[in-house]
Amino acid sequence: SVYDNQQVASVAVAARIAALIRSKQSKGQKAVLGLATGVTPIGVYAELVRLHQQEGLSFRDVITFNLDEYYPMKPDAAQSYVTFMYENLFSHVDIDKANVHIPDGTLEQDAVAAFCLEYEHKIEALGGLDLQILGIGRTGHIGFNEPGSAPNSGTRLVTLDDLTRNDASRDFGGKANVPTKAITMGIGTIFKAREIILMAWSKKKAPIIKKAVEGEMSGDVPATYLQLSDNVEFVLDEAAASEL
């Protein structure tokens, strides 16, 4: 879907998340959400906070799994995705901390593989992700699945692309401070979600959205693999859709 601007698009995505949470709650079940970071979903999280504060939306029975985290990364660092998620969403709603899952950037390297396997198992044990929201990086990455990622990849440690580290350099006060690695859910992990929403706003994302939607499917642009799934919706503003 294409919306006039990112504000109305964000409100629409938040409304879908809220409807999912409420429908699960009415059946006595827990919604399992896959969440993303970056500037793209900030408006969605702001609207979810508003729905919590003003319209009684409760996150008590909501379970979340974040897509990724830099590696290494301390959770209390300003640039960590833990900090991002608490600042933009979790600190403002009634979610139970025990239900929040974010890849652990503090592990020793030899403990990462077991952690990643366990991350997958936890998602499966809860019946899988009901909804995964995604942004897209200019390399065509989803999560931190950079070019070369396999369509059936699982949660794992990856090396970040140069362009991704350039784009992150502002947050870190210089590219040299941007970690070279990250832990990310795989493309295969993302694919198992029952519903996937990829959001993109602004002219800056128009070329990669054109490639992702209309380009030939290829590991060079990991987001093109989304063309394989029937459960994916692209939610765009006019600017991001302008090259389609």
Ligand code: GLP
């Ligand atoms: C980061 C995140 C991705 C995100 C991408 C785009 O690399 N790991 O999950 O989609 O950036 O970020 P932004 O939304 O800030 O453009």
